[in-house]
Amino acid sequence: MSEISKSDADQLREAGLAESSADETVFIELLFFAYRDFVSDPDALLQEYGFGRAHHRVVHFVARNPGISVAELLDILQITKQSLARVLKQLVETGFVQQQQGAQDRRQRLLFTTEKGEALFDKLREPQSRRIKNALSGLDARDRAGAERFLSYLINEDERSMALRLSNAVDR
Amino acid sequence: MSEISKSDADQLREAGLAESSADETVFIELLFFAYRDFVSDPDALLQEYGFGRAHHRVVHFVARNPGISVAELLDILQITKQSLARVLKQLVETGFVQQQQGAQDRRQRLLFTTEKGEALFDKLREPQSRRIKNALSGLDARDRAGAERFLSYLINEDERSMALRLSNAVDR
DNA sequence: GAAATATGTCAACAAGGCTGACATAATCTA
DNA sequence: TAGATTATGTCAGCCTTGTTGACATATTTC
Numbered sequence: 294m295s296e297i298s299k300s301d302a303d304q305l306r307e308a309g310l311a312e313s314s315a316d317e318t319v320f321i322e323l324l325f326f327a328y329r330d331f332v333s334d335p336d337a338l339l340q341e342y343g344f345g346r347a348h349h350r351v352v353h354f355v356a357r358n359p360g361i362s363v364a365e366l367l368d369i370l371q372i373t374k375q376s377l378a379r380v381l382k383q384l385v386e387t388g389f390v391q392q393q394q395g396a397q398d399r400r401q402r403l404l405f406t407t408e409k410g411e412a413l414f415d416k417l418r419e420p421q422s423r424r425i426k427n428a429l430s431g432l433d434a435r436d437r438a439g440a441e442r443f444l445s446y447l448i449n450e451d452e453r454s455m456a457l458r459l460s461n462a463v464d465r
Numbered sequence: 466m467s468e469i470s471k472s473d474a475d476q477l478r479e480a481g482l483a484e485s486s487a488d489e490t491v492f493i494e495l496l497f498f499a500y501r502d503f504v505s506d507p508d509a510l511l512q513e514y515g516f517g518r519a520h521h522r523v524v525h526f527v528a529r530n531p532g533i534s535v536a537e538l539l540d541i542l543q544i545t546k547q548s549l550a551r552v553l554k555q556l557v558e559t560g561f562v563q564q565q566q567g568a569q570d571r572r573q574r575l576l577f578t579t580e581k582g583e584a585l586f587d588k589l590r591e592p593q594s595r596r597i598k599n600a601l602s603g604l605d606a607r608d609r610a611g612a613e614r615f616l617s618y619l620i621n622e623d624e625r626s627m628a629l630r631l632s633n634a635v636d637r
Numbered sequence: 638g639a640a641a642t643a644t645g646t647c648a649a650c651a652a653g654g655c656t657g658a659c660a661t662a663a664t665c666t667a
Numbered sequence: 668t669a670g671a672t673t674a675t676g677t678c679a680g681c682c683t684t685g686t687t688g689a690c691a692t693a694t695t696t697c
Contacts, residue, residue: 304581309556314590314596316591316601317594317597317598317601318590318632319632319633320597320601320613320616321525321593321594321597322529322631322632323613323620323628323632324500324616325522325543325614326616326619326620326624326632327496327619328496328500329543330624331496331619333543339466340645345684346683347684347685349466349605350497353493357490362643362644363507363643363644364554364642364643364644365643366559367553369538371501371505372684372685372686373685373686373687374644374645374646375645375646375647375685375687376684376685378644378645379683379684380644380647380683380684383619389634395643396691398642398643398645398694398695399693399694399695400693400694400695401643401644401694402643402645408611418486418490418493419486421493422486422488422489422490422493422614424487425489425493425619426488427493427494427618428588428615429488429489429618430616430617432611432614432618433558433614433692434580435605435608435610435611436610436614436615437611437615438608438611438647439604439608439609439610439611439612439615440492440612440615441491441492441495442612443601443608443609443611443612444492444495444496444498444499444604445499446599446600446601446603446604447498447499447503447596447597447600448498448499449502452502456495456498459494460490460494460495460498463489508644517651517652517653517655518652518653519653534671534675535675535676536674536675545654545655545656546653546655546675546676546677547654547656547677547678548653548654548655549677550676550677551653552651552652554651554676567674570663570664570673570674571662571664572673572674572675573675574661574674574675574676575664589686614676632678
Protein backbone atom coordinates (compact mmCIF):
# COMPACT_ATOMS: atom_id res chain seq x y z
CA MET A 294 0.00 0.00 0.00
CA SER A 295 2.61 2.45 -1.08
CA GLU A 296 -0.01 5.04 -1.99
CA ILE A 297 -1.36 5.06 1.50
CA SER A 298 1.94 5.77 3.16
CA LYS A 299 1.82 7.21 6.63
CA SER A 300 5.39 8.35 6.61
CA ASP A 301 4.66 11.93 7.63
CA ALA A 302 2.49 10.93 10.51
CA ASP A 303 4.94 8.24 11.50
CA GLN A 304 7.81 10.64 11.55
CA LEU A 305 5.86 13.07 13.65
CA ARG A 306 4.87 10.38 16.05
CA GLU A 307 8.43 9.21 16.45
CA ALA A 308 9.43 12.78 17.13
CA GLY A 309 6.68 12.96 19.74
CA LEU A 310 5.03 15.86 17.96
CA ALA A 311 1.83 14.30 16.70
CA GLU A 312 -1.45 14.36 18.48
CA SER A 313 -3.09 10.98 18.72
CA SER A 314 -5.65 12.25 16.23
CA ALA A 315 -3.28 11.92 13.27
CA ASP A 316 -4.29 8.40 12.34
CA GLU A 317 -7.96 9.00 12.79
CA THR A 318 -7.85 12.14 10.69
CA VAL A 319 -6.76 10.08 7.71
CA PHE A 320 -9.92 8.04 8.08
CA ILE A 321 -12.06 11.13 8.61
CA GLU A 322 -10.91 12.43 5.27
CA LEU A 323 -10.99 9.11 3.46
CA LEU A 324 -14.61 8.78 4.53
CA PHE A 325 -15.35 12.24 3.20
CA PHE A 326 -13.76 11.63 -0.19
CA ALA A 327 -15.11 8.11 -0.57
CA TYR A 328 -18.65 9.10 0.30
CA ARG A 329 -18.48 12.23 -1.84
CA ASP A 330 -17.74 10.16 -4.93
CA PHE A 331 -19.93 7.26 -3.92
CA VAL A 332 -23.10 9.35 -3.77
CA SER A 333 -22.24 11.33 -6.86
CA ASP A 334 -22.93 8.36 -9.13
CA PRO A 335 -26.73 8.23 -8.98
CA ASP A 336 -27.26 11.97 -9.12
CA ALA A 337 -27.19 12.35 -12.88
CA LEU A 338 -29.63 9.48 -13.26
CA LEU A 339 -32.01 10.95 -10.71
CA GLN A 340 -32.22 14.20 -12.63
CA GLU A 341 -33.93 12.41 -15.51
CA TYR A 342 -36.80 11.66 -13.15
CA GLY A 343 -36.80 15.00 -11.38
CA PHE A 344 -35.80 13.27 -8.18
CA GLY A 345 -33.07 13.91 -5.66
CA ARG A 346 -31.02 11.91 -3.20
CA ALA A 347 -33.86 11.71 -0.74
CA HIS A 348 -35.95 9.84 -3.30
CA HIS A 349 -33.07 7.48 -3.93
CA ARG A 350 -32.78 6.54 -0.27
CA VAL A 351 -36.50 5.88 0.00
CA VAL A 352 -36.65 3.77 -3.15
CA HIS A 353 -33.59 1.86 -2.09
CA PHE A 354 -34.74 0.91 1.38
CA VAL A 355 -38.30 0.18 0.31
CA ALA A 356 -37.05 -2.06 -2.49
CA ARG A 357 -34.72 -3.81 -0.10
CA ASN A 358 -37.36 -4.19 2.61
CA PRO A 359 -40.69 -4.82 0.97
CA GLY A 360 -43.58 -4.13 3.30
CA ILE A 361 -41.58 -1.80 5.53
CA SER A 362 -43.66 0.60 7.62
CA VAL A 363 -43.30 4.35 7.64
CA ALA A 364 -41.96 4.28 11.19
CA GLU A 365 -39.27 1.76 10.32
CA LEU A 366 -38.25 3.83 7.33
CA LEU A 367 -38.00 6.92 9.50
CA ASP A 368 -35.79 4.94 11.83
CA ILE A 369 -33.42 4.05 9.03
CA LEU A 370 -33.26 7.43 7.39
CA GLN A 371 -33.22 9.43 10.61
CA ILE A 372 -35.14 12.32 9.14
CA THR A 373 -38.42 13.86 10.20
CA LYS A 374 -41.86 12.64 9.25
CA GLN A 375 -42.40 15.67 7.09
CA SER A 376 -39.15 15.24 5.18
CA LEU A 377 -40.09 11.68 4.39
CA ALA A 378 -43.74 12.44 3.64
CA ARG A 379 -42.78 14.92 0.95
CA VAL A 380 -40.66 12.58 -1.12
CA LEU A 381 -42.76 9.52 -0.39
CA LYS A 382 -45.85 11.30 -1.65
CA GLN A 383 -44.11 12.08 -4.92
CA LEU A 384 -42.92 8.50 -5.30
CA VAL A 385 -46.43 7.17 -4.72
CA GLU A 386 -48.04 9.68 -7.06
CA THR A 387 -45.59 8.86 -9.82
CA GLY A 388 -46.10 5.13 -9.37
CA PHE A 389 -42.72 4.06 -8.03
CA VAL A 390 -43.97 3.07 -4.59
CA GLN A 391 -47.23 1.48 -3.47
CA GLN A 392 -48.89 1.59 -0.08
CA GLN A 393 -50.90 -1.18 1.49
CA GLN A 394 -52.78 -1.24 4.74
CA GLY A 395 -51.22 -3.49 7.38
CA ALA A 396 -52.98 -6.78 8.01
CA GLN A 397 -52.38 -7.14 11.74
CA ASP A 398 -52.20 -3.42 12.46
CA ARG A 399 -54.43 -1.57 10.06
CA ARG A 400 -53.02 1.81 11.07
CA GLN A 401 -49.83 0.96 9.27
CA ARG A 402 -49.18 1.79 5.62
CA LEU A 403 -46.79 -0.83 4.42
CA LEU A 404 -44.57 0.22 1.55
CA PHE A 405 -43.67 -1.69 -1.59
CA THR A 406 -41.93 -0.80 -4.81
CA THR A 407 -43.85 -1.23 -8.05
CA GLU A 408 -42.16 -2.78 -11.07
CA LYS A 409 -41.31 0.74 -12.13
CA GLY A 410 -39.82 1.35 -8.70
CA GLU A 411 -37.87 -1.86 -8.89
CA ALA A 412 -36.41 -0.80 -12.21
CA LEU A 413 -35.35 2.54 -10.75
CA PHE A 414 -33.81 0.80 -7.77
CA ASP A 415 -31.71 -1.37 -10.06
CA LYS A 416 -30.73 1.52 -12.26
CA LEU A 417 -29.52 3.57 -9.31
CA ARG A 418 -27.81 0.65 -7.65
CA GLU A 419 -25.85 -0.29 -10.73
CA PRO A 420 -23.19 2.46 -10.67
CA GLN A 421 -22.73 2.20 -6.93
CA SER A 422 -22.47 -1.56 -7.17
CA ARG A 423 -19.90 -1.17 -9.90
CA ARG A 424 -17.86 1.24 -7.83
CA ILE A 425 -17.88 -1.14 -4.86
CA LYS A 426 -17.03 -4.11 -7.01
CA ASN A 427 -14.16 -2.20 -8.53
CA ALA A 428 -12.83 -1.23 -5.10
CA LEU A 429 -13.14 -4.78 -3.83
CA SER A 430 -11.35 -6.17 -6.86
CA GLY A 431 -8.09 -4.75 -5.56
CA LEU A 432 -8.56 -6.42 -2.17
CA ASP A 433 -8.11 -9.91 -0.80
CA ALA A 434 -10.55 -11.59 1.57
CA ARG A 435 -8.83 -10.27 4.66
CA ASP A 436 -8.97 -6.71 3.39
CA ARG A 437 -12.62 -7.06 2.58
CA ALA A 438 -13.40 -8.37 6.02
CA GLY A 439 -11.51 -5.47 7.53
CA ALA A 440 -13.45 -2.94 5.49
CA GLU A 441 -16.74 -4.53 6.46
CA ARG A 442 -15.83 -4.59 10.13
CA PHE A 443 -14.60 -1.05 10.17
CA LEU A 444 -17.75 0.33 8.59
CA SER A 445 -20.01 -1.66 10.87
CA TYR A 446 -18.19 -0.43 13.96
CA LEU A 447 -18.71 3.15 12.85
CA ILE A 448 -22.45 2.70 13.21
CA ASN A 449 -23.95 3.77 16.52
CA GLU A 450 -23.81 0.78 18.79
CA ASP A 451 -27.50 0.82 19.64
CA GLU A 452 -28.46 0.64 15.97
CA ARG A 453 -25.67 -1.53 14.67
CA SER A 454 -27.46 -4.84 14.86
CA MET A 455 -30.51 -3.44 13.11
CA ALA A 456 -28.38 -1.96 10.36
CA LEU A 457 -26.48 -5.20 9.87
CA ARG A 458 -29.66 -7.22 9.86
CA LEU A 459 -31.07 -4.99 7.13
CA SER A 460 -27.90 -4.95 5.06
CA ASN A 461 -27.63 -8.69 5.15
CA ALA A 462 -31.27 -9.23 4.32
CA VAL A 463 -32.10 -11.53 1.46
CA ASP A 464 -31.24 -9.84 -1.79
CA ARG A 465 -33.75 -10.43 -4.47
CA MET B 466 -17.37 -11.70 12.65
CA SER B 467 -20.54 -13.40 13.69
CA GLU B 468 -22.49 -10.16 13.54
CA ILE B 469 -21.57 -9.61 9.94
CA SER B 470 -22.79 -12.96 8.77
CA LYS B 471 -23.56 -13.35 5.11
CA SER B 472 -25.48 -16.52 5.51
CA ASP B 473 -28.56 -15.38 3.62
CA ALA B 474 -26.61 -14.12 0.67
CA ASP B 475 -24.39 -17.17 0.75
CA GLN B 476 -27.34 -19.51 0.72
CA LEU B 477 -28.85 -17.67 -2.18
CA ARG B 478 -25.62 -17.76 -4.09
CA GLU B 479 -25.21 -21.45 -3.53
CA ALA B 480 -28.73 -21.95 -4.77
CA GLY B 481 -27.81 -19.89 -7.81
CA LEU B 482 -30.53 -17.36 -7.03
CA ALA B 483 -28.55 -14.30 -6.08
CA GLU B 484 -27.61 -11.53 -8.41
CA SER B 485 -23.96 -10.59 -8.33
CA SER B 486 -24.99 -7.32 -6.67
CA ALA B 487 -25.74 -9.00 -3.33
CA ASP B 488 -22.27 -8.53 -1.88
CA GLU B 489 -21.93 -4.99 -3.07
CA THR B 490 -25.32 -4.04 -1.70
CA VAL B 491 -24.12 -4.84 1.79
CA PHE B 492 -21.36 -2.29 1.33
CA ILE B 493 -23.73 0.25 -0.19
CA GLU B 494 -25.82 0.11 2.95
CA LEU B 495 -22.91 -0.08 5.38
CA LEU B 496 -21.58 3.08 3.81
CA PHE B 497 -24.95 4.74 4.22
CA PHE B 498 -25.30 3.82 7.89
CA ALA B 499 -21.68 4.50 8.77
CA TYR B 500 -21.67 7.90 7.13
CA ARG B 501 -25.04 8.80 8.56
CA ASP B 502 -23.77 8.35 12.09
CA PHE B 503 -20.30 9.65 11.35
CA VAL B 504 -21.53 13.07 10.24
CA SER B 505 -24.15 13.28 12.95
CA ASP B 506 -21.52 13.83 15.64
CA PRO B 507 -20.48 17.40 14.90
CA ASP B 508 -23.97 18.67 14.15
CA ALA B 509 -24.97 19.45 17.73
CA LEU B 510 -21.71 21.32 18.28
CA LEU B 511 -22.15 23.35 15.11
CA GLN B 512 -25.54 24.59 16.25
CA GLU B 513 -23.92 26.49 19.10
CA TYR B 514 -22.16 28.60 16.48
CA GLY B 515 -25.07 28.88 14.08
CA PHE B 516 -23.08 26.89 11.54
CA GLY B 517 -23.90 23.85 9.45
CA ARG B 518 -22.06 20.98 7.86
CA ALA B 519 -20.82 23.14 5.04
CA HIS B 520 -18.96 25.32 7.53
CA HIS B 521 -17.47 22.24 9.11
CA ARG B 522 -16.02 21.03 5.84
CA VAL B 523 -14.49 24.39 5.07
CA VAL B 524 -12.96 24.81 8.52
CA HIS B 525 -11.64 21.27 8.42
CA PHE B 526 -9.88 21.47 5.09
CA VAL B 527 -8.56 24.97 5.67
CA ALA B 528 -7.16 23.92 9.04
CA ARG B 529 -5.61 20.85 7.50
CA ASN B 530 -4.20 22.74 4.51
CA PRO B 531 -3.09 26.17 5.66
CA GLY B 532 -2.71 28.58 2.78
CA ILE B 533 -5.04 26.65 0.50
CA SER B 534 -6.51 28.66 -2.37
CA VAL B 535 -10.19 29.03 -3.09
CA ALA B 536 -9.83 27.00 -6.27
CA GLU B 537 -8.17 24.12 -4.46
CA LEU B 538 -10.88 24.14 -1.84
CA LEU B 539 -13.56 24.03 -4.53
CA ASP B 540 -11.76 21.04 -6.00
CA ILE B 541 -11.91 19.20 -2.71
CA LEU B 542 -15.47 20.02 -1.79
CA GLN B 543 -16.85 19.72 -5.31
CA ILE B 544 -19.42 22.41 -4.85
CA THR B 545 -19.95 25.63 -6.76
CA LYS B 546 -18.18 28.90 -6.14
CA GLN B 547 -21.35 30.44 -4.82
CA SER B 548 -22.01 27.64 -2.35
CA LEU B 549 -18.53 28.02 -0.97
CA ALA B 550 -18.58 31.82 -1.01
CA ARG B 551 -21.62 31.91 1.22
CA VAL B 552 -20.19 29.88 4.06
CA LEU B 553 -16.64 31.16 3.63
CA LYS B 554 -17.86 34.74 3.94
CA GLN B 555 -19.54 33.90 7.23
CA LEU B 556 -16.44 32.16 8.53
CA VAL B 557 -14.27 35.14 7.65
CA GLU B 558 -16.71 37.67 9.11
CA THR B 559 -16.92 35.76 12.37
CA GLY B 560 -13.16 35.45 12.61
CA PHE B 561 -12.67 31.71 12.13
CA VAL B 562 -10.86 31.98 8.80
CA GLN B 563 -8.41 34.56 7.52
CA GLN B 564 -7.58 35.48 3.95
CA GLN B 565 -4.19 36.54 2.69
CA GLN B 566 -3.16 37.66 -0.74
CA GLY B 567 -0.90 35.20 -2.55
CA ALA B 568 2.77 36.14 -2.74
CA GLN B 569 3.59 34.72 -6.18
CA ASP B 570 0.10 35.10 -7.61
CA ARG B 571 -1.59 38.08 -6.06
CA ARG B 572 -4.97 37.15 -7.50
CA GLN B 573 -5.18 34.29 -5.05
CA ARG B 574 -6.74 34.63 -1.62
CA LEU B 575 -4.98 32.07 0.49
CA LEU B 576 -6.97 30.75 3.40
CA PHE B 577 -5.86 30.15 6.96
CA THR B 578 -7.66 29.35 10.18
CA THR B 579 -7.34 31.79 13.05
CA GLU B 580 -6.74 30.51 16.58
CA LYS B 581 -10.49 30.59 17.00
CA GLY B 582 -10.85 28.55 13.83
CA GLU B 583 -8.25 26.11 15.00
CA ALA B 584 -10.14 25.62 18.24
CA LEU B 585 -13.34 24.95 16.32
CA PHE B 586 -11.54 22.50 14.06
CA ASP B 587 -10.30 20.56 17.08
CA LYS B 588 -13.67 20.65 18.78
CA LEU B 589 -15.42 19.24 15.72
CA ARG B 590 -12.74 16.70 15.00
CA GLU B 591 -12.82 15.29 18.49
CA PRO B 592 -16.06 13.28 18.33
CA GLN B 593 -15.29 11.98 14.85
CA SER B 594 -11.81 11.05 15.90
CA ARG B 595 -13.22 9.25 18.90
CA ARG B 596 -15.66 7.32 16.75
CA ILE B 597 -12.89 6.25 14.38
CA LYS B 598 -10.61 5.31 17.22
CA ASN B 599 -13.36 3.27 18.78
CA ALA B 600 -14.02 1.45 15.50
CA LEU B 601 -10.34 0.79 14.96
CA SER B 602 -9.93 -0.56 18.47
CA GLY B 603 -11.84 -3.67 17.49
CA LEU B 604 -9.57 -4.28 14.49
CA ASP B 605 -6.12 -5.70 13.98
CA ALA B 606 -3.52 -4.19 11.65
CA ARG B 607 -4.67 -6.24 8.68
CA ASP B 608 -8.26 -5.14 9.13
CA ARG B 609 -7.21 -1.52 9.37
CA ALA B 610 -5.17 -1.76 6.20
CA GLY B 611 -8.15 -3.33 4.45
CA ALA B 612 -10.45 -0.55 5.55
CA GLU B 613 -7.99 2.08 4.40
CA ARG B 614 -7.54 0.44 1.04
CA PHE B 615 -11.22 -0.06 0.46
CA LEU B 616 -12.06 3.56 1.15
CA SER B 617 -9.24 4.86 -1.01
CA TYR B 618 -10.32 2.69 -3.93
CA LEU B 619 -13.82 4.14 -3.71
CA ILE B 620 -12.45 7.56 -4.58
CA ASN B 621 -12.56 8.50 -8.25
CA GLU B 622 -9.35 7.30 -9.79
CA ASP B 623 -8.37 10.66 -11.24
CA GLU B 624 -8.60 12.33 -7.83
CA ARG B 625 -7.39 9.51 -5.65
CA SER B 626 -3.78 10.53 -5.44
CA MET B 627 -4.71 14.10 -4.59
CA ALA B 628 -7.07 12.92 -1.87
CA LEU B 629 -4.49 10.58 -0.41
CA ARG B 630 -1.82 13.24 -0.50
CA LEU B 631 -4.10 15.60 1.42
CA SER B 632 -5.20 12.99 3.93
CA ASN B 633 -1.67 11.99 4.69
CA ALA B 634 -0.45 15.56 4.98
CA VAL B 635 1.46 16.49 8.08
CA ASP B 636 -0.90 16.63 10.98
CA ARG B 637 -0.26 19.50 13.29
C1' DG C 638 -64.12 4.53 27.43
C1' DA C 639 -59.60 6.58 27.63
C1' DA C 640 -54.92 6.60 26.41
C1' DA C 641 -51.48 5.55 23.33
C1' DT C 642 -49.91 4.69 18.69
C1' DA C 643 -49.22 5.07 13.44
C1' DT C 644 -49.74 8.02 10.17
C1' DG C 645 -50.93 12.23 7.53
C1' DT C 646 -51.13 17.12 6.84
C1' DC C 647 -50.40 22.06 6.99
C1' DA C 648 -47.70 26.26 7.28
C1' DA C 649 -43.44 28.12 7.66
C1' DC C 650 -38.62 28.34 7.86
C1' DA C 651 -33.41 27.48 7.08
C1' DA C 652 -29.31 25.37 5.09
C1' DG C 653 -26.94 24.63 1.37
C1' DG C 654 -26.91 22.94 -3.13
C1' DC C 655 -27.53 25.02 -8.09
C1' DT C 656 -27.31 28.47 -12.49
C1' DG C 657 -25.91 32.28 -15.16
C1' DA C 658 -24.38 36.64 -15.68
C1' DC C 659 -21.24 40.07 -14.74
C1' DA C 660 -17.08 42.66 -12.41
C1' DT C 661 -12.26 43.19 -11.05
C1' DA C 662 -7.66 42.46 -10.69
C1' DA C 663 -3.64 40.05 -12.00
C1' DT C 664 -1.05 37.17 -14.99
C1' DC C 665 0.31 35.25 -19.25
C1' DT C 666 1.12 35.32 -24.12
C1' DA C 667 1.49 36.57 -28.84
C1' DT D 668 1.95 46.38 -24.86
C1' DA D 669 -2.70 44.70 -26.05
C1' DG D 670 -5.61 40.98 -25.54
C1' DA D 671 -6.73 36.58 -23.61
C1' DT D 672 -6.92 33.93 -19.68
C1' DT D 673 -7.21 33.12 -14.84
C1' DA D 674 -8.60 33.64 -9.79
C1' DT D 675 -11.88 35.36 -7.33
C1' DG D 676 -16.10 37.86 -5.87
C1' DT D 677 -20.87 39.10 -6.25
C1' DC D 678 -25.80 39.37 -7.40
C1' DA D 679 -30.38 37.53 -8.03
C1' DG D 680 -33.01 33.72 -7.90
C1' DC D 681 -34.23 28.92 -7.77
C1' DC D 682 -34.67 23.99 -5.81
C1' DT D 683 -34.19 20.16 -2.63
C1' DT D 684 -34.33 18.60 1.65
C1' DG D 685 -33.76 19.20 6.21
C1' DT D 686 -36.25 21.39 10.42
C1' DT D 687 -40.45 22.61 14.01
C1' DG D 688 -44.93 22.52 15.94
C1' DA D 689 -49.57 22.01 15.80
C1' DC D 690 -53.41 19.41 14.75
C1' DA D 691 -56.47 15.43 12.62
C1' DT D 692 -57.80 10.58 11.99
C1' DA D 693 -58.03 5.90 12.53
C1' DT D 694 -56.79 2.08 15.17
C1' DT D 695 -55.17 -0.49 18.91
C1' DT D 696 -54.39 -1.29 23.70
C1' DC D 697 -55.29 -1.00 28.53
